[in-house]
Amino acid sequence: MSRLLGRVAFVTGAASGIGRAAALRLAQDGASVFITDIDKEGGRETANMVTAAGGRAEFRAQDVVDEPRWAELVARVMALFGRLDILVNNAGIGSSALVTEMTLEAWNHQIAINMTGVFLGTKHALPAMRTPRPDGPMAGKTGGSIINISSVAGLAGSPGMSGYCATKGGVRLFTKAVAMECAAARDGVRCNSVHPGIIDTPIWQKLDESGALATGLNVGGTPGANALDADIIAQAAPLGYPGQPMDIADGIAFLASDESRYMTGSELVIDGGWTAH
Template sequence: MAGRVSGKVALVTGGASGIGRGCAEKLAAEGAFVVVTDIQDALGEEVVAGIRKAGGQAEYRRQDVTDEDVWIEVVEGIKARHGRLDFLVNNAGIGIGGSVLDMTLANWRRQTAINLDGVFLGTKHSIPLMRASGDGGSIVNISSVAGLKGSANLAGYCATKGGVRLFTKAVAMECANAKDGIRVNSVHPGLIETPIWLTVGEAVNPGANAPPDLDAMSAMAVPLGVKGYPEDIANGVLWLCSDESRYVTGQELVIDGGLTVR
């Protein structure tokens, strides 16, 4: 079903690697023009170059998602170049593990600023442009299974991802009340092979000097017995952006191989 989002314009934050990269590549492959933003400039440009080489359309913009002025610039830039915004994928995020007793207030605030404030700012500044097009739109907020259940040594991360979950539902109801055609949903990845494990590894494997073995973790904890990949999440994001999910809003799409069911 090629071309499922042809003619649409998408903004993907944190699109230089991991799940964000997978989403950007998937949306571009299905016909969307994708604006990839990140603070990892070399990797971001690499993603865009790959999309273009494959025949897709994309551009890269440097963006710190905690900076409201930059959000305004990014959205204004999209308006000037494309005149519309159809999809926002709020993906940028970090993971800081460790005991709540040891976490510094600075790290708590940094994680909250990126994982939760960034989602708020993206939503706040993207909705007006989506409404201006008159065609509705889709906002997909990347949460986590850590936004559905608690995990030892990940209190700060769980707090931000749980916040994203309920923020999503509240904004979905606000848009529904406005009858603006904008749908808002959250996606909750499980054990996915992404760079975030380089920073949260200590939380699940205390004392280790290397990232956790996701294959071993998945074999033990995931009912399907295997880890996931960014493309698995991107497939769900594509569905939530496409017209195939036109009757879906305020929902949680859990993509975790059954992890949260066990």
């Protein structure tokens, strides 16, 4: 497919899981991908995977909570490619704790990465998306697609996940507010959120160290032993098995493309039925 040919995508958290799949999928559709992560080794590996598959990728290290780094990296994208069309705010972490036992530090850490990181990315990518394209079918026009990775935890509560749910619910409404600002500005930028269900990625190795989620959902797991994995928790999903990162990447590529041209402020739920009951 070549529906993103000539476009440039910035993907955060691309060293692993959904971000890596998104980078591969967007490149497969023809986009040049500028990928970042705090994990340099994994990020470089993703860039090599994109290149090996015939795509164009650049990797840079980034902590999404560092504002000056966002400014530097967006400037780098503009210097390298002269345009920015797609931003996937994907980097995220999760941790569980009963609200009475959650430390302020754990709360602040999740808010910083999952929510402030999305704000900073949007703030710094928007001026680039609002820069008229130098050439191609969009010559002289502005536009872009911002895709914020929320979660089913941004749509419904889960036991032991109040901090994570707060960040993902925040991302959901932040997305809608930005969509309204861009629509009012008539800048051609769309902003949508994606809500994955239980997806088989490394995030599950750390997400429920406290065991509060497994206990609350009554699906087993061993508190303190990192024993909760996507397979176990997905038993509580209607389809009975976890999704794969590519299931989410396909939705991201759709939101990045013109096929979703009339969607902004929308929630794309890809959850194996998790929120349908």
